[in-house]
Amino acid sequence: MNRFTGVGRLVQQPIVKELKSGLSVANFKVAIRRGYKDKTGKEVTDYLPCIAWRKTAEYIGKYGSKGVLVSIEGRNETRSYKKNDQTISVMEINVETIKLLESKEVVEARRQRQAENANPTGELPEDGSYSAFESEYESIIVDPSELPF
16 A cells, blocks of 8 residues: 655745646645654654645645645655656655645744744843743743642
């Protein structure tokens, strides 16, 4: 059985073309984390080339954008083509179903927050106010007397 299911982020804006036959085709890449880190502590991520046809291609072209979290289902396919008298083989995911797991607005809001909170020098503030979570989460102030332990 040749079946692929994955959740990841679009690496780029999908490229949609209409063929001479009238069929729509979309090409895009999805970044999927493997769930572990390498020896240097860097998250291991696969960048999978994907292709979608017809209504699926039109859908991802219209609603997809770089950075959006998606769920894809399809099958692995290998194809070959000639370039400069050399045969090149490509493995890609032929996407049959794609679901957007967040909206373009959510992605744009995240990008804007990250840009606003960016520290171009990379230095930590001297007053100790730095928090690794400030750009993603609101601070919660809790009175210690309200804690159940």
